[in-house]
Amino acid sequence: MSEQMAIVTTGLTKSYGAVPALRGVDLVVNKGEIFGFLGPNGAGKTTTIRCLLDLIRPQTGAIRVLGLDPQVDPVAVRARTGYLPGELNLETNLTAEQALRYFNDLRGNRIDWRFINDLAQRLQLDLSIPIKNLSKGNKQKVGIIQALMPRPELLLLDEPTAGLDPLMQQEVYRLLKEARAAGATVFFSSHIISEVEAIADRIAIIRQGVIVEEAEPHQLISMVLRRVRIRFREPVNARPLAELPGVSLLAENELHITVQVEGELDGLIKALAVYPVSDLETERPSLEEIFLAYYEGEKVREDGQNVG
Amino acid sequence: MWAEFKHALRRLRGRIIGWSLGVGLYSLMMLFMYDAVLEIMGIEELLAAYPPEVMAFIGVTDIFAIMTPPGYLDAYFFGYMTVIIGIFIVGAGASMLVGDEERGVLDLVLAHPISRASLFASRALALVVATMLILLVCWLCWALPSSQTQLRLTWLEFLLPFFTLLAQLLLFGALALLLSFLLPSARLASMISGALLVGNYLLLGLYRLNDNLEPFIRLTPLYYYQGGQATGGLNWGWLGGVMAVTLLLTTGAWLLFQQRDIRVGGEGGWHIPRLAQAIGLGERPPHTAREETG
Numbered sequence: 001m002s003e004q005m006a007i008v009t010t011g012l013t014k015s016y017g018a019v020p021a022l023r024g025v026d027l028v029v030n031k032g033e034i035f036g037f038l039g040p041n042g043a044g045k046t047t048t049i050r051c052l053l054d055l056i057r058p059q060t061g062a063i064r065v066l067g068l069d070p071q072v073d074p075v076a077v078r079a080r081t082g083y084l085p086g087e088l089n090l091e092t093n094l095t096a097e098q099a100l101r102y103f104n105d106l107r108g109n110r111i112d113w114r115f116i117n118d119l120a121q122r123l124q125l126d127l128s129i130p131i132k133n134l135s136k137g138n139k140q141k142v143g144i145i146q147a148l149m150p151r152p153e154l155l156l157l158d159e160p161t162a163g164l165d166p167l168m169q170q171e172v173y174r175l176l177k178e179a180r181a182a183g184a185t186v187f188f189s190s191h192i193i194s195e196v197e198a199i200a201d202r203i204a205i206i207r208q209g210v211i212v213e214e215a216e217p218h219q220l221i222s223m224v225l226r227r228v229r230i231r232f233r234e235p236v237n238a239r240p241l242a243e244l245p246g247v248s249l250l251a252e253n254e255l256h257i258t259v260q261v262e263g264e265l266d267g268l269i270k271a272l273a274v275y276p277v278s279d280l281e282t283e284r285p286s287l288e289e290i291f292l293a294y295y296e297g298e299k300v301r302e303d304g305q306n307v308g
Numbered sequence: 309m310w311a312e313f314k315h316a317l318r319r320l321r322g323r324i325i326g327w328s329l330g331v332g333l334y335s336l337m338m339l340f341m342y343d344a345v346l347e348i349m350g351i352e353e354l355l356a357a358y359p360p361e362v363m364a365f366i367g368v369t370d371i372f373a374i375m376t377p378p379g380y381l382d383a384y385f386f387g388y389m390t391v392i393i394g395i396f397i398v399g400a401g402a403s404m405l406v407g408d409e410e411r412g413v414l415d416l417v418l419a420h421p422i423s424r425a426s427l428f429a430s431r432a433l434a435l436v437v438a439t440m441l442i443l444l445v446c447w448l449c450w451a452l453p454s455s456q457t458q459l460r461l462t463w464l465e466f467l468l469p470f471f472t473l474l475a476q477l478l479l480f481g482a483l484a485l486l487l488s489f490l491l492p493s494a495r496l497a498s499m500i501s502g503a504l505l506v507g508n509y510l511l512l513g514l515y516r517l518n519d520n521l522e523p524f525i526r527l528t529p530l531y532y533y534q535g536g537q538a539t540g541g542l543n544w545g546w547l548g549g550v551m552a553v554t555l556l557l558t559t560g561a562w563l564l565f566q567q568r569d570i571r572v573g574g575e576g577g578w579h580i581p582r583l584a585q586a587i588g589l590g591e592r593p594p595h596t597a598r599e600e601t602g
Binding site: 046050053055056057074075076078079081083085086087088089090091102103105106107108109143146 | 311312314315319411412413415416417418419420421422423424567569570572
């Protein structure tokens with residue numbers, strides 16, 4: 001394995017009884033990048049992450065994390081990794097500080113407590129409150145702090161911003177970017193496209209236990225469809241807009257039109273310059289729509305190849 | 309390992325204090341009742357009037373042995389402390405790891421640099437120490453004020469039965485631990501281990517009334533429990549045998565834990581639906597499939 005790779009999985013399969021969770025996951029994450037792992041619920045994101053830490057064992061396939069095999073040397077892998085589970089559960093009778101001190105003890109009591117206080121301050125978390133009295137969002141902050149506090153080489157974060165308000169989400173993005181700037185690799189799962197777009201250098205999409213795409217976020221966005229609603233100040237002939245490359249008309253009346261745009265909006269925006277536009281709304285695609293767009297594209301390509 | 313041991317012991321401290329206080333106060337009460345029992349006018353006739361079935365179930369075969377220190381200790385403490393303190397150890401053993409797993413807490417703990425072997429050993433050791441602390445308080449409650457009573461035994465003579473009690477408790481704790489890895493939930497493991505303990509206790513009582521049960525009772529742990537009779541000396545063969553079985557059960561549990569997929573919160577009961585599905589009795593609930601593959 002190259003020194004430049006933080007995570008490499010090859011042909012990873014995992015089933016829970018008769019339910020296949022992973023069906024041959026091949027993944028490469030380079031050191032020093034923020035890697036977004038996208039997929040709908042049940043796609044296999046959590047299962048993949050838990051295999052990386054040897055919490056569960058795949059039936060077949062190989063895993064290397066920071067050059068180590070987690071099944072052979074799990075303690076060494078975990079010593080260099082910070083992990084935030086997707087379903088975060090903490091001992092409820094402890095305060096946030098006691099929970100963090102316990103995790104610090106498990107890491108040999110080597111963590112700089114000033115850094116923990118700094119993280120708590122940035123995330124606006126009162127460490128003296130018992131876990132049982134914390135809201136879901138505040139519990140998530142405890143989880144984020146425990147993952148970041150050892151300043152690990154690799155961060156494995158399963159939906160890190162779940163339950164956080166938008167301001168805190170932005171703070172978490174900043175923390176992750178700072179971690180990357182300090183040399184860490186960040187591998188995080190999400191089903192929120194805007195989150196991935198905001199921070200990821202590269203992404204992989206997993207669906208039904210298989211990686212269906214690896215790309216940079218802008219490549220992903222360019223392959224998706226989005227709806228644009230345009231309202232005009234006066235009746236216009238909007239037909240020419242529908243004839244632009246990648247644009248198709250969905251609905252129209254005298255004062256507004258709705259079009260579907262594939263890829264970037266640049267062409268449409270420039271064409272609109274000559275129209276009396278009073279309002280313009282774009283609807284970002286959901287992940288499911290991206291999948292649909294992606295699969296429709298795949299299907300068209302396959303059909304084309306078959307015909308050809 | 310030390311960090312996890314400290315943490316596990318801290319988590320048990322409430323139960324240690326509660327059980328120590330409860331059983332310790334009971335020990336004191338029984339100790340100071342000894343003189344009163346001896347001084348009851350016509351106690352021998354009273355004891356003789358007890359149905360043998362009752363005496364058998366409190367661990368007394370010779371009705372007049374209850375007047376002796378070992379017999380008294382058996383009848384009023386050691387005879388049923390396996391069941392009483394057994395409630396603690398069976399519950400704690402079953403939930404030692406699987407309880408945390410069902411609450412989804414174990415996932416994050418094991419994501420830290422601690423091996424499964426180390427986690428298992430730390431928690432098992434904390435459980436042993438917790439049980440020893442409870443028994444230590446009991447022993448002190450019997451031994452320290454005993455000079456104020458006619459129950460004249462040395463501190464060591466008071467101590468020896470506690471070794472046999474500890475060995476039995478650890479065996480049932482190890483059984484609960486092993487079953488927690490084999491059964492769908494910690495609660496079920498706890499229930500079945502507790503039922504086996506109580507069943508063994510009842511079978512022992514029946515055996516005292518019916519010798520024909522000897523082939524069966526010899527296969528059970530409590531047959532090898534000396535209780536108060538250990539004040540006269542330990543049966544090392546029995547004690548060693550019980551400890552060996554405990555070690556075997558613990559090793560089995562350790563091996564299962566090493567190979568185990570750590571479940572996350574909400575997957576606590578997925579074995580039964582799967583089993584039911586496998587034999588065609590039910591459909592897999594959709595939420596379990598989603599949680600497992602997420």
